[in-house]
């Protein structure tokens with residue numbers, strides 16, 4: 591299994607090259623290019639949020655708890671007194687960072703659902719949805735960003751597979767085949783749900799004209 595640094599480096603390298611192509615061909619401007627590099631690199635470490643206590647897991651939960659604290663501050667601003675407001679945002683941040691994190695770590699299995707092809711597609715589709723509905727991105731850029739997210743994610747899965755090949759003896763480690771999973775019988779219901787959500791996403795999300 592590739593380590594955090596390797597995933598980061600490869601994802602950043604791949605994203606920079608892909609972004610250069612996009613900017614050169616006029617598909618994105620320089621500001622969008624920076625965003626694409628960040629998204630591709632982040633996506634390259636995202637699958638390992640299923641490994642408890644990994645750097646990506648802690649990073650993601652720190653960011654979410656910070657966002658929840660800020661979100662609750664803004665949502666309740668002017669409705670309750672300041673001390674109460676600070677208390678609520680602190681408690682909600684701590685809840686996400688410790689209780690939600692512990693629950694998440696308890697239900698996710700490393701190299702389970704998160705290390706699969708449909709998960710890569712799901713994160714890409716979520717990017718399209720958040721981009722057009724919440725961030726006001728154009729349809730074209732939202733799908734381009736999704737390609738970077740799914741691409742960075744897939745690069746991670748591919749690296750994990752490559753690292754499970756023992757080059758010295760040309761044998762395969764036990765982890766081979768556990769990263770780029772399409773389906774496992776033991777968690778068939780979860781996979782079925784995942785494919786159903788991905789299918790619905792492709793069906794419901796608007797496509798840029800030239801892709802239809």
Ligand SMILES: [Zn+2]
Pocket residue numbers: 637638705746750
């Ligand atoms: Zn991994």
